Amino acid sequence: MTQIAVLPGDGIGPEVTAAAVRVLDAAHPGLTFVEAPIGANAIVSHGEPMPAETVRICSESAAILFGAVGGPGHDDLEPHLRPEAAILGLRKHFNLYANVRPARVFPGMESRSPLKAELVRGMDLVFVRELTGGLYFGEKTLTHEHGHEVARDVLIYQDDEIERAVRFAFALAHMRRKHLTSVDKNNVLMSSQLWRRVVIDVAQDYPDVTLEHMLVDNAAMQLVRDPRAFDVIVTENMFGDILSDEAAMITGTIGTASSAALCGAPDANGFGLYEPISGTAPDIAGKKLANPIGAILSAAMLARYSLGDEAAAAAIERAVAETLVAGPRTRDLDRDGGASTDAVADAILARISVVAA
Ligand code: IPM
Ligand code: MG
Secondary structure (H helix, E strand, O other): OOEEEEEEEOOOHHHHHHHHHHHHHHHOOOOEEEEOOOOHHHHHHHOOOOOHHHHHHHHOOOEEEEEEOOOOOOOOOOHHHOOHHHHHHHHHHOOOOEEEEEEEOOOOOHHHOOOOHHHHOOOEEEEEEEOOOHHHOOOEEEEEEOOEEEEEEOOOOOHHHHHHHHHHHHHHHHHOOOEEEEEEOOOOOHHHHHHHHHHHHHHOOOOOOEEEEEEHHHHHHHHHHOHHHOOEEEEOHHHHHHHHHHHHHHOOOHHHOOOEEEOOOOOOOOOEEEOOOOOOOOOOOOOOOOOOHHHHHHHHHHHHHOOOOHHHHHHHHHHHHHHHHHOOOOOOOOOOOOOOHHHHHHHHHHOOOOOOO
16 A cells, blocks of 8 residues: 655644645545654654654655644744754655746636736746755854854755756656756856756757756746746755745745655656645634645645656646636635635545546
8 A cells, every 4th residue: 555644744734734635535545644743743742843753654655745844933943953944854864856846827817916917827837946955955053253143054066966956857848848947146156157067968968958047036037027938947945945936926826836846757756745835824824724725736746746646646636727717715816705725625626536547
């Protein structure tokens, strides 16, 4: 039996993850789901954000379905003790270096975008964010020097770390519209100069993919000017964190944004961690107001990338697209009403027609 580790975490994590489990179970019957603590709740129950027991359960599973981590009251803790250390720790522990973050506007959702509808109609891009290097994982220090406090976060990249993420992105672009934009800050950063050289090298192996380099500040601008000009965007960890939130918002809500963190080629059907990118949303946590679609589309990515079940992934995505048009919708998409998390999940479930294996 294929086991899936379910790590609901904090804030809205448990609500949206429960919805995603129900949908995945319907689209791909026969999975075993094992739940484990992570994040702020694990600090309470186990005294640490990423308990060893949780890591063990994950390593025995085919994939991780992850909710969100974080919460008030941890701001003064050192980075490695904060709830967020759990997600960073899992990414590093399982070497999940390729973070796939799609940003697409579903038909009928154009008017929800903060941009003009005609600018976003048909928008369908995907980020490949390098996920286990850069500023996030370089040495961090806080020292006292010459009577001042000095904070350092080291931005470090090794060529092979760049290469594997970039190869993943080229492979993905090859499977899509064959257009890759590499985002860097080559005019200022040494790490970006290395990044760009590696990208140019790897491009030799993908002659049918059109490659473009773009500076990160310009990329932030071009995303709001003409988001449909992009197909696949590959970038380092920090730039990818920021730009993928921007792109998600352009689709109208971050509540439908899904992600996969992988460690092999896009068609390898290996281990992965799947999470909505919306975070814990503490203001609405526990109220059943959160949009479950980001988590549900993450479950679809799990079916596609870890289970190799394209039919289940497509069935979930179709059910989501239909539900977005027909409703019900949570309040991030429906200002006048706003259905509950469970009502949206129920509607999606009802639209999944399982083709018996
Ligand atoms: C994300 C989140 C995380 C990140 C946080 C929670 C550490 O913002 O997945 O985008 O910065 O990677
Ligand atoms: Mg983020």
